[in-house]
Amino acid sequence: MSTAFASPSETTSSSAAGASASSAGGTPRRSAVSAVVNRLTSPKTIDFVDVPVQEYYSTNVFTKSVMKDRLPKSVYKSLLQTIDSGAKLDPAIADIVASAIKDWAMEKGATHYAHVFYPLTGATAEKHDSFLSPTSDGGTLSEFSGKQLCQGEPDGSSFPSGGIRVTSQARGYTIWDVTSPAYILENPNGTTLCIPTAFVSWTGEALDKKTPVLRSMQALNQQAQRILKIFGHTDGAFVASTAGPEQEYFLVDRNFYYARPDLLNAGRTLFGAKPPKGQQFDDHYFGAIPERVLAFMCEAERELFKLGIPVKTRHNEVAPGQFEIAPVFESANVAADHQQLMMLTLRRTAEKYGMACLLHEKPFAGVNGSGKHVNWSLGSSSQGNMLDPGGTPHENAQFLVFCAAVIRAVYKHQGLLRAVVASAGNDHRLGANEAPPAIISIFLGDQLTDIFEQIRAGGANSSLPSGTLEVGVDVLPPLPKDAGDRNRTSPFAFTGNRFEFRAVGSNQSISGPLVAMNTIIAESVDYCATRLEAATEKDPDALNGAIQTLISDILSECSPIIFNGDGYSEAWHKEAEKRGLLNLTTTADALSSLVGDDVVSMFSKYGVLSERELHSRLETYQEQYCMTVDVEANLALSIAKTMIFPAAVRYQNELASTCANLKLVGYEFDTDTLDSVTALVKSLQEGIAVLEDAVTHDSASTPEDECRHRCDAVLPSMLKLRETVDKLEEIVADDIWPLPTYQEMLFIK
Numbered sequence: 181m182s183t184a185f186a187s188p189s190e191t192t193s194s195s196a197a198g199a200s201a202s203s204a205g206g207t208p209r210r211s212a213v214s215a216v217v218n219r220l221t222s223p224k225t226i227d228f229v230d231v232p233v234q235e236y237y238s239t240n241v242f243t244k245s246v247m248k249d250r251l252p253k254s255v256y257k258s259l260l261q262t263i264d265s266g267a268k269l270d271p272a273i274a275d276i277v278a279s280a281i282k283d284w285a286m287e288k289g290a291t292h293y294a295h296v297f298y299p300l301t302g303a304t305a306e307k308h309d310s311f312l313s314p315t316s317d318g319g320t321l322s323e324f325s326g327k328q329l330c331q332g333e334p335d336g337s338s339f340p341s342g343g344i345r346v347t348s349q350a351r352g353y354t355i356w357d358v359t360s361p362a363y364i365l366e367n368p369n370g371t372t373l374c375i376p377t378a379f380v381s382w383t384g385e386a387l388d389k390k391t392p393v394l395r396s397m398q399a400l401n402q403q404a405q406r407i408l409k410i411f412g413h414t415d416g417a418f419v420a421s422t423a424g425p426e427q428e429y430f431l432v433d434r435n436f437y438y439a440r441p442d443l444l445n446a447g448r449t450l451f452g453a454k455p456p457k458g459q460q461f462d463d464h465y466f467g468a469i470p471e472r473v474l475a476f477m478c479e480a481e482r483e484l485f486k487l488g489i490p491v492k493t494r495h496n497e498v499a500p501g502q503f504e505i506a507p508v509f510e511s512a513n514v515a516a517d518h519q520q521l522m523m524l525t526l527r528r529t530a531e532k533y534g535m536a537c538l539l540h541e542k543p544f545a546g547v548n549g550s551g552k553h554v555n556w557s558l559g560s561s562s563q564g565n566m567l568d569p570g571g572t573p574h575e576n577a578q579f580l581v582f583c584a585a586v587i588r589a590v591y592k593h594q595g596l597l598r599a600v601v602a603s604a605g606n607d608h609r610l611g612a613n614e615a616p617p618a619i620i621s622i623f624l625g626d627q628l629t630d631i632f633e634q635i636r637a638g639g640a641n642s643s644l645p646s647g648t649l650e651v652g653v654d655v656l657p658p659l660p661k662d663a664g665d666r667n668r669t670s671p672f673a674f675t676g677n678r679f680e681f682r683a684v685g686s687n688q689s690i691s692g693p694l695v696a697m698n699t700i701i702a703e704s705v706d707y708c709a710t711r712l713e714a715a716t717e718k719d720p721d722a723l724n725g726a727i728q729t730l731i732s733d734i735l736s737e738c739s740p741i742i743f744n745g746d747g748y749s750e751a752w753h754k755e756a757e758k759r760g761l762l763n764l765t766t767t768a769d770a771l772s773s774l775v776g777d778d779v780v781s782m783f784s785k786y787g788v789l790s791e792r793e794l795h796s797r798l799e800t801y802q803e804q805y806c807m808t809v810d811v812e813a814n815l816a817l818s819i820a821k822t823m824i825f826p827a828a829v830r831y832q833n834e835l836a837s838t839c840a841n842l843k844l845v846g847y848e849f850d851t852d853t854l855d856s857v858t859a860l861v862k863s864l865q866e867g868i869a870v871l872e873d874a875v876t877h878d879s880a881s882t883p884e885d886e887c888r889h890r891c892d893a894v895l896p897s898m899l900k901l902r903e904t905v906d907k908l909e910e911i912v913a914d915d916i917w918p919l920p921t922y923q924e925m926l927f928i929k
């Protein structure tokens with residue numbers, strides 16, 4: 181696959197003979213390549229010397245310190261009680277806060293405010309309203325009342341509601357979430373005050389992703405307080421779940437992006453032959469970051485810093501063209517909002533640098549896909565991180581109880597955890613030996629596994645020592661060695677002081693996974709607290725024995741979920757089956773776990789989602805799955821018919837005319853290539869017909885059947901068509917091939 185870069189002046193020849201010399205520049209692909217090659221280098225846009233980046237931190241956020249400066253003391257204190265301790269919001273302070281936010285925002289150039297909410301589409305939604313109202317004397321007055329801060333009224337039926345709202349029932353409300361700070365979004369022509377909100381229907385039912393996150397955090401706090409009380413911690417400091425999502429993404433030049441209808445509309449390539457060079461050299465991961473990409477990262481990070489998003493890490497990821505950005509921990513609700521802003525910022529900044537940021541879980545077949553590993557823990561201002569084992573975990577009973585609760589929760593609700601990461605995109609990634617398999621299991625590491633084994637055998641009295649790393653080079657400093665190795669194949673891994681839910685997809689909102697983790701762990705913490713409370717009610721000294729029995733019981737029941745080995749291996753798949761673990765390989769298999777009896781009763785017991793709300797989510801996600809596959813199938817058909825078929829027959833014609841011409845002058849022509857192309861053209865036409873058939877099937881009877889049809893008929897037909905197209909790409913003349921190739925998209929920066 182040679183890539184002779186064309187200059188923009190080159191034109192296409194319609195004649196087949198000598199095509200490679202004269203037709204360069206004719207296909208959208210060739211124009212894309214030459215546009216990239218002739219691209220001007222990115223200008224320097226950041227004055228990083230005179231205005232160091234730390235000076236930007238949170239400048240566009242209505243932070244606690246801004247509140248302190250601008251609000252009366254009593255109002256500030258009352259707000260803080262709600263933000264830090266989960267106390268009920270006092271509606272009487274709304275007018276005062278609104279006026280202070282408006283003044284602050286207008287000083288920063290804001291003309292409008294927007295309630296930002298998080299509908300079930302997984303994206304964000306916003307409607308902007310001006311602060312300015314006309315006055316009778318022909319002027320304007322700026323106003324922003326407490327009511328405008330607290331409540332908005334977008335059309336509740338225009339967002340996916342899974343049947344909760346019908347078209348005629350329009351009323352929906354957005355409600356100010358004081359626990360997630362308001363911020364200013366900049367645009368070259370003005371700024372907007374953004375207020376994170378919950379979005380509910382007229383009946384109070386959640387139509388969004390934020391409301392259940394808040395409810396689940398409340399549930400987790402209530403249950404965690406009971407465990408803390410057992411251990412003598414009664415200050416009541418709010419126990420918040422915390423999250424730190426690692427975002428993986430690809431960057432491709434926008435010229436390629438626009439020349440690929442599949443990337444533009446589906447976010448992934450539906451066709452594309454395997455390039456000779458992929459990721460086999462392992463030379464991209466942590467490699468030197470290309471200059472243009474680093475410039476993009478610096479600017480994206482500066483924007484995120486302004487929004488108070490604590491991004492910390494950047495690096496090249498495993499696949500060529502793939503990168504990662506990761507923040508440090510924040511309260512789960514704020515982390516979820518920040519995660520949405522991060523995706524938006526990455527996309528917008530990439531545009532400024534002439535690139536497209538691909539957040540899809542599997543934009544390119546054959547190289548690694550992208551995950552969003554969600555690091556999860558729980559903690560409070562007085563107790564710190566409750567999943568930090570300390571130096572001698574076997575003596576840290578409180579940690580061991582919380583940890584055992586997590587093990588029980590994951591074991592009991594494997595199906596739910598699989599369901600909340602289910603999507604058409606993530607199906608291509610999970611289980612493809614580059615990301616965790618679809619089987620949910622927990623990696624504990626040597627040290628914790630050993631401690632739990634000791635407890636099971638009657639009591640733990642030691643922790644495996646951490647030791648020192650021996651490198652055998654005198655000039656290198658001695659390093660303390662971690663007590664256990666890490667595991668990259670586990671969907672749910674303990675990583676020293678938190679769990680990392682690695683199965684989450686790069687394009688997903690982290691809210692669903694957070695709601696699931698918070699709630700299942702709240703349920704297990706409730707179970708542990710109930711047993712420990714009962715055991716110590718009459719005799720407080722019974723606590724140690726009760727903990728020992730509790731943890732032993734949990735391990736006896738739930739240890740099949742613990743697996744420290746290679747999650748990609750065939751042996752694990754067999755072993756997991758023997759252990760009775762679920763292996764829900766596709767979204768069509770996984771989604772119904774959202775409404776299993778145990779899930780419905782758990783969510784309603786803790787007031788996180790009602791049965792109706794759960795069903796509405798299931799219906800929405802089923803619909804999204806079907807729509808995604810349908811769009812992809814229709815795109816595949818249109819690309820195959822209008823781009824691939826014409827290219828293939830042009831090449832076929834070129835070969836046929838050469839053959840005919842040679843025969844005329846008495847030469848033989850070896851027709852092997854012509855035969856292959858002819859066979860592939862036939863197979864292309866057949867593949868198109870089969871996929872068309874699958875797409876236009878009679879409507880199946882239930883949403884489950886609809887999903888099954890996409891999974892069992894449409895996707896396999898797309899794959900079959902892809903096989904033919906990819907074979908054609910390997911044989912058709914390079915100058916005729918219309919789509920930018922993997923080689924070009926992944927390697928030209």
Ligand SMILES: NC(=O)CC[C@H](N)C(=O)O
Pocket residue numbers: 428497498548549550551552609614615616668682
């Ligand atoms: N470096 C890594 O951890 C690779 C992770 C992988 N890209 C995923 O999809 O999860």
